Amino acid sequence: MKIEKDCVVELDYKLMDLEEQTWESSDEGGPWVYLHGHGELMPALEKVLIGKGIGQKLKLELQPEEAYGQYEDDLCTQVPREAFAEVKNLTEGMRLAAEGQDGVHAVTVKSITDESVTIDANHPLAGQAVKVEVKVLSVREASEEEISHGHVHQHGSCSHNH
Ligand SMILES: [Zn+2]
Structure with a gap:
C-alpha cells in the first residue's frame, strides 16, 4: 500500500547537517513509526512521503523553518x-x-x-538547514482507535494516558 493520510508508516532515517554529519539515525534509536497526516513528522517530509511505498528511499534538504525553526x-x-x-x-x-x-x-x-x-535552549540544529534521508520499511492502515487518538499504538495497545 502507498502512504496516505491515516496510515501507520515505519521509516529508517538519518538526520544530517549540510556537511552530512549524522545527528541522529535509526541505527541508534530504531526506526520512526508514526501516524501519517497527524503532524507527527516535519510537514515538508510528510508531504514528499505521500504516495510512496515499501522500499522507497528519499533524500531531501529542509530549510530551518521546515526543520527545527529559527535560532531564537x-x-x-x-x-x-x-x-x-x-x-x-x-x-x-x-x-x-x-x-x-x-x-x-x-x-x-x-x-x-x-x-x-x-x-x-535552542535545538542544536535550530537556524540550520538539515538533510534527511529516509527509507520506507512498512506501511499499514491505522486502526480506528489509532486515528481517533492521533497516534500509533505499537504492539496493539495504547501506552499513553488519555
Ligand atoms: Zn492512544
Missing part, C-alpha cells in the same frame, strides 16, 4: 555560576538536562564566566 536569542539564559556547582567538567558546548516550568529540556552550555553560565 530569547532562548539563551544567564544563570549564576553557583547553580552548576555540582556539574563536573563544565565546558562550553556541553549538553545538559535543565528543569524548566514545563518539564525537562536539553540545553547547551553556550558560554562560561567566573560569575555566570549562559545556557541555550
Whole structure:
C-alpha cells in the first residue's frame, strides 16, 4: 500500500547537517513509526512521503523553518555560576538536562564566566538547514482507535494516558 493520510508508516532515517554529519539515525534509536497526516513528522517530509511505498528511499534538504525553526536569542539564559556547582567538567558546548516550568529540556552550555553560565535552549540544529534521508520499511492502515487518538499504538495497545 502507498502512504496516505491515516496510515501507520515505519521509516529508517538519518538526520544530517549540510556537511552530512549524522545527528541522529535509526541505527541508534530504531526506526520512526508514526501516524501519517497527524503532524507527527516535519510537514515538508510528510508531504514528499505521500504516495510512496515499501522500499522507497528519499533524500531531501529542509530549510530551518521546515526543520527545527529559527535560532531564537530569547532562548539563551544567564544563570549564576553557583547553580552548576555540582556539574563536573563544565565546558562550553556541553549538553545538559535543565528543569524548566514545563518539564525537562536539553540545553547547551553556550558560554562560561567566573560569575555566570549562559545556557541555550535552542535545538542544536535550530537556524540550520538539515538533510534527511529516509527509507520506507512498512506501511499499514491505522486502526480506528489509532486515528481517533492521533497516534500509533505499537504492539496493539495504547501506552499513553488519555
Ligand atoms: Zn492512544
